[in-house]
Amino acid sequence: MILHIDMDAFFASIEQAINPRLKGKPLIVGSRANKMRTVVCAASYEAKRLGIDSGMPSAEAFRICPHLEFVPADQSKYIWTSREILKLLEPYGLQLNYASIDEFQLDIRETREPLKLAADIRKKIEENFRITASVGIAKNWLLAKLASKLNKPDGVAMLTESNLAETLANVAAEKLCGVGQSTTQTLQSLGVLTCLDLYRKSASFLSQNLGKFGLNLFVSLHAEDSFSDLEQDANPKSVGHSYTLPWPTKTPGFIRGWLRLLSEMVAERLRQQELTAKVVHLGLGGPEIGHFSAQKTFSQASNDGYEIYLRAAKIMAKIGQNMPKIRFLGVTCSNLSSPEYAPLFKEQEKRERLLKTVDRINHRFGDRAIFPAIICQTRRSGQVPVSDTL
């Protein structure tokens, strides 16, 4: 059996635990500080009751509830809490999987009394952090994760041989992790409406209609004692940053300034994790061009912000002379590996020393205390075009 722990309205609950003024009030956590131009990252249960939930534009949330409390997301608080919860789970001595920032899975095949264990864990979390968790128990991670949603918030659900069919029959298929909008439509056209319908379909039926995903779904649904294979944090496959501007622009210097800033942010994180990247992806969006991305593989791996910027700019140059209006910009690096060789040339060695020193200064004096002058105005205002020259 797998025990899946899912924190209730994690970010919002943490903010309420820290600031008593927010307790009991409808609250949303937004992914950025501009409360009218963001989306809901987490909603407190008081807000959820009004019909507000993650993914909703904040403007719509405020229309529903004008006196909504707003807090911009502060990842460091959530990461800290998540790690502390992990520390609290380790002493149980069970195999542990860190599924995401607010989800944890335990292999409890040796545990005699899973419900007692669930109660114990939930009590410890509440005592230590004044936030609640919901727990799901089932024969594999996918069903355990589904079960954790059934009695939210602050609840427990256990799927056993005897109650499995009855429970699944009352849950819509789209509640299952991995079944989104498009898959739901396909399934509905096949007459598969509930999780039980899905559970009873054969591997060949699912694979025929949903491809490899369908086959994986079948395997995950019927597996025993299996963890989710998401182990993102161990070895990241890509590192990226993106930004949506307040309005579309075609000012080249302004776009270059943002491209450089995003490249520097990506490079900093690569160096932090002692990684270099061979592939650069450039994402662009705007009213005239929609949303698209292009990538290019380079023979030399890099974690130098300037180099990554040059590569991104090279990809952008393919658009040609007529620069369309740009609203969305993203830079992502992939094909990651550890730096292989010591620098061959003096210049290269100097450059690496410079980057290391910059990283040390920023680590000591705070986020980007020192940065390339070109992004000075970009980062200060987000609205003033920077110089056209680099």
Place this chain on the structure above:
DNA sequence: TCTGGGGTCCTAGGACCC
């Protein structure tokens, strides 16, 4: 008040090699 930002996995076609 009108849509963020961080990711993963999969697919399918093209280029190229043997």
Place this chain on the structure above:
DNA sequence: TCTGGGGTCCTAGGACCC
């Protein structure tokens, strides 16, 4: 000159999750 088949890497985009 025309043609098979296996394989890898690259690229763009879709679907999905937190």
